[in-house]
Amino acid sequence: MQTPERAGPPLWLLAELTYSCPLQCPYCSNPLDMADHKTELTTEEWIKVLRDARKMGATQLGFSGGEPLVRKDLEILIAEARSLGYYTNLITSGVGMDEARVKAFREAGLDHIQVSFQASSEELNNFLCGSDSFQHKLEMARQVKAQGYPMVLNFVLHRHNIDDVAAILELSKALEADYVELATTQYYGWAKHNQNNLMPTREQVKSAEAIAHQYQKDLEGQMRILYVVPDYFEDRPKPCMNGWGSIFLTIAPDGTALPCHSARIIPGLELPNVKQQSVDWIWHESPDFKKFRGFEWMKEPCRSCDEKEKDFGGCRCQALMLTGDASNTDPVCDKSPQHDALLAQVAEIEAQQVTEQPLVFRNMRESKKLSRQTN
Ligand code: FES
Numbered sequence: 314m315q316t317p318e319r320a321g322p323p324l325w326l327l328a329e330l331t332y333s334c335p336l337q338c339p340y341c342s343n344p345l346d347m348a349d350h351k352t353e354l355t356t357e358e359w360i361k362v363l364r365d366a367r368k369m370g371a372t373q374l375g376f377s378g379g380e381p382l383v384r385k386d387l388e389i390l391i392a393e394a395r396s397l398g399y400y401t402n403l404i405t406s407g408v409g410m411d412e413a414r415v416k417a418f419r420e421a422g423l424d425h426i427q428v429s430f431q432a433s434s435e436e437l438n439n440f441l442c443g444s445d446s447f448q449h450k451l452e453m454a455r456q457v458k459a460q461g462y463p464m465v466l467n468f469v470l471h472r473h474n475i476d477d478v479a480a481i482l483e484l485s486k487a488l489e490a491d492y493v494e495l496a497t498t499q500y501y502g503w504a505k506h507n508q509n510n511l512m513p514t515r516e517q518v519k520s521a522e523a524i525a526h527q528y529q530k531d532l533e534g535q536m537r538i539l540y541v542v543p544d545y546f547e548d549r550p551k552p553c554m555n556g557w558g559s560i561f562l563t564i565a566p567d568g569t570a571l572p573c574h575s576a577r578i579i580p581g582l583e584l585p586n587v588k589q590q591s592v593d594w595i596w597h598e599s600p601d602f603k604k605f606r607g608f609e610w611m612k613e614p615c616r617s618c619d620e621k622e623k624d625f626g627g628c629r630c631q632a633l634m635l636t637g638d639a640s641n642t643d644p645v646c647d648k649s650p651q652h653d654a655l656l657a658q659v660a661e662i663e664a665q666q667v668t669e670q671p672l673v674f675r676n677m678r679e680s681k682k683l684s685r686q687t688n
Contacts (some may be wrong), residue, residue: 320606322370323562323596326399327377328359329574330387331566334380335408337443337674338431340469340504340511343379344577346687348680352567356386358588360393362564365592367397371562374399379566382409388421395422402427404467407453408446415456426457427494429467433480437473443674454488463491470521471498471511478521482528482538490536495525497543501575501630503675506683510672514663518546545659548652549620550627550643557605557629562596570595572602575630579639605629610640614648 332347344350354362363374374394381387382405394401402425403418418426430450431441438447458464466488468474468481478495485493497518500508513521525540532538544551554561554573563571568587576582582601585594596602604610608621615626626632627643635644635658636651644651673679 320558320597320602321560323366323592324371324560325373325375325562326363326366326371327375327561327563327574328362328381328390329377329379329563329565330359330381330384330390331379333383334378334406334675335383335444336380336406336446337676338441338469338503339507339672339674340471340498341675342499342502342504342574343675344502344575345506345680346577346684347379348677349684350565350567350569353384354564354566354568354587356389358568359386359390362568362587362592363390363394363397363399365587366562367399369593369596372398372400373402375402375404377404380406380409382406382414388414388417391418391421391423400424405429406442406446407450408444410453410456412456415453415460419460419462425465426462427465427467428454428457429469430481430484431469432474433468433477433484437477441473443676451488454490458489464488465492465494466490467494467496469496469498470513472513472517473511475513475517475521478524479528482525482532486532486536492537492539494539494541495521496539496541497521499543500545500634503673505634507672509662509665510670512545512659512662513543515546515659518543544628544631544645545655547645548647550624550631550645552624553628553631553643556607556625558596558602559606559625562592570599570602572605573628573630576601578630579633605640612640612642614646614650615642618648 331353332343391401401423403423404427407428430438432438435447439445454464466485498504498511504511522540525538529538557572563574564587565571570585570587584601585599611626615621627645629639632641632643633639635655642649644655
């Protein structure tokens with residue numbers, strides 16, 4: 314059993330290179346106050362993070378954002394990661410990439426590229442991301458494949474596109490995708506803010522799942538399809554981050570080290586920064602990374618639960634957002650005393666199929682506005 318004193322290495326390093334992004338998806342998991350975190354690590358500072366984490370045993374490295382393509386030094390960081398022996402993954406919208414850049418990534422040694430789409434139709438895709446990017450995305454998906462990468466596509470599902478799962482999978486088939494991730498929106502950051510306008514009904518979720526399963530059967534051996542059910546509709550929580558401070562280390566654009574992408578919302582955390590502390594100290598010594606590591610912090614019903622080593626009590630950020638206390642059991646779990654309240658909340662959102670509140674798109678202007686409202 315893992316204890317706070319004896320953590321294994323941060324096997325999975327997520328480098329959020331920037332919060333800048335040419336798109337404005339209303340379900341982005343970036344923090345609502347991203348405009349208040351303007352500074353970004355320099356190339357040299359990122360290289361130091363990559364070296365230090367690798368020395369500690371990190372093996373998987375994700376480049377994300379915002380849109381990581383915004384960083385002009387991405388090729389340099391990829392080459393460094395390659396020389397250090399990481400398995401590297403670029404998580405991108407494809408906007409900011411062209412044929413030459415895909416080739417440059419290949420030459421620098423990037424292992425894997427995941428291209429995200431917002432929808433299967435040009436109109437909805439462009440509406441959701443606030444940019445006429447659909448045709449370019451199609452072209453970039455083809456370029457990724459042409460450079461010898463597996464084609465990995467990601468679609469975030471919500472009320473506005475979940476009924477199009479068959480069309481999404483047909484598009485993926487036409488593009489000869491090797492792997493498709495259908496991930497129903499998780500409610501963090503901008504998605505939480507827009508939750509009432511994004512959450513699908515239980516009926517929509519069930520029907521999308523059935524279609525996805527049929528395609529999984531029909532396309533076995535040809536295209537792998539991963540369908541991620543939204544955990545609000547489950548009765549056991551997801552093992553978020555595989556346990557706090559267990560294998561995932563996220564570095565935010567300004568160098569803040571986070572046990573998960575959303576940890577800034579948890580009150581009382583000081584959140585160390587790689588500019589002031591070594592990655593080693595942050596991982597092994599910082600109180601924030603120890604706070605929910607292992608099982609000692611758990612209250613009932615998690616503490617005596619025989620499933621705690623499977624789900625680690627669920628998600629700390631979700632527990633905070635839904636119960637006001639990050640150390641409570643994630644209310645997705647039906648053993649949580651707050652589970653019924655979550656079901657009632659979901660039913661209420663489900664009932665309002667047309668919300669009067671418009672989608673708030675993720676951009677720096679809205680972020681500044683929201684910050685002004687909360688300060
Ligand atoms: Fe923070 Fe799950 S997102 S612990």
